[in-house]
Amino acid sequence: MYTIVTLADVVQIPPTEFHKSSIRAIEDFVNNKYADKVIHKVGLCIGYHSLISASEGLIGHGTGIVNVNVDFRLMVYRPFKGEIVRGTITHSNIEGIYLSTDFFEDIIVPPPLLFENTQWGADDTGTEAFIWRPDNGEGGENEFFFDRAEKCLMRIEQEEWNDLSPQMKRPDDYDMERRDKYGLKLGPYRILASMLHSGLGPTLWWLGDEAAADEAPEEMEIDGAADEQ
Structure with a gap:
């Protein structure tokens, strides 16, 4: 899920940063430039990991900015194909x-990658959701709902990359409201996941009362807070 990658860059340290140690100034520059950003075919950058090497600083003429050539390691988020990941239905x-993993939200499970006999429909309250209807072994069917805010396990199946750098864009790509085949705004990195095997899908389906008991204290605390307000 998390990997370490090696990059090289030119770090620019302005005079206002001279009060910091060199390693701290380099770390701050790298985090400001890369953290929470997607590098094409690399992944979502989490943050600076460690410094490999750094050259002597060269002072820019007339600016006082120190330029340092550095090799460093970054921690990135990029789950591998076949990995089981936990997320929450948004x-x-x-x-x-x-689904979302709290810090990454471009995850989708298309209908063909859901359990067999899963259909889009509505429950007794009229709320629309995907419903899995497996045979109960007695000639009937059970109903299991993929409800919003359910915590799920999913299997990573495919990555989708879109190079959105200015030099790669066509004129029509500047339409920020343009939607893709999933009805979402075009993003640089998306994950397609599946819920086709036993144990995947909402964890409450498989853990039952045990999972419900684990979540009960949190729900009670929320209810109590609401009463106090």
């Missing part, structure tokens, strides 16, 4: 189920 529509 919303669903006929195009699929959208």
